[in-house]
Amino acid sequence: MSEESFKEGIVAAIPSLRAFARSLSGNRDRADDLVQETLAKAIANRERYTPGTNLKAWMITILRNQYYTEGRKRKREVPDSDGDHAATLTALPQQNGHLEMNDFLSALQCLPEDQREALILIGASGFSYEEAAEMLETRVGTVKSRVSRARSRLDELMSGSPDFKRDSASIEASRELLQRALGV
Missing domain, CATH: 1.10.10.10 (Winged helix-like DNA-binding domain superfamily/Winged helix DNA-binding domain)
Known part of the structure; x- marks a missing residue:
């Protein structure tokens, strides 16, 4: 796969990545961060991609693994138990x-x-x-x-x-x- 077709495949996968990230995280900002991290990892690990396989599926797998990695890290964070801070960040539709x-x-x-x-x-x-x-x-x-x-x-x-x-x-x-x- 040429470098140009690899880049085109990555760009074409972004809408699917965003939708999947949003469904996993339930948060638009976190989803965007997941997609950005996925794109960076895909580009950095381009040599690990096997030409002829499904590029979008490869990137979805990267995103999914990143989501679970972040989830394990978040377990160690202190939650906003009373919800005061979270309440200030919401806006009603x-x-x-x-x-x-x-x-x-x-x-x-x-x-x-x-x-x-x-x-x-x-x-x-x-x-x-x-x-x-x-x-x-x-x-x-x-x-x-x-x-x-x-x-x-x-x-x-x-x-x-x-x-x-x-x-x-x-x-x-x-x-x-x-x-x-x-x-x-």
Whole structure:
């Protein structure tokens, strides 16, 4: 693979990397940091990439490993236990669409990590079950099972679980958002 086609492949993968990072972290700024770190590592380790393989999948794997590495480091950090500092950093959304997207992202974060990863790789990033299984280092059947359980749980949460109380119009709008985002 030429240097130019490698660079083009990296640039083409950025939207998928951002979407996957956002789904993992649940935070736009942290997602951007993860993508930036992934791009830097991909460029620095270009010689480790095997030409002819899926560049986007290689970069998703780098991002996923970076996310877990950071997660292990964050366990040692002192949390904002009373939430005072965190409360000063939030801004309420201006439109209902933002609220619905926040509900969706909150519901997505309620899923176990293995289910959330599989769902985002299949539903939002467009990878095949086989590609996702390779990236997650598991079997295709396991990925299918995780996606199925994740979709069922998201539908339950978005359809009126006590965790997500909303009016019927908002529930329907969230359901449509879920269907568009996941292609169901």
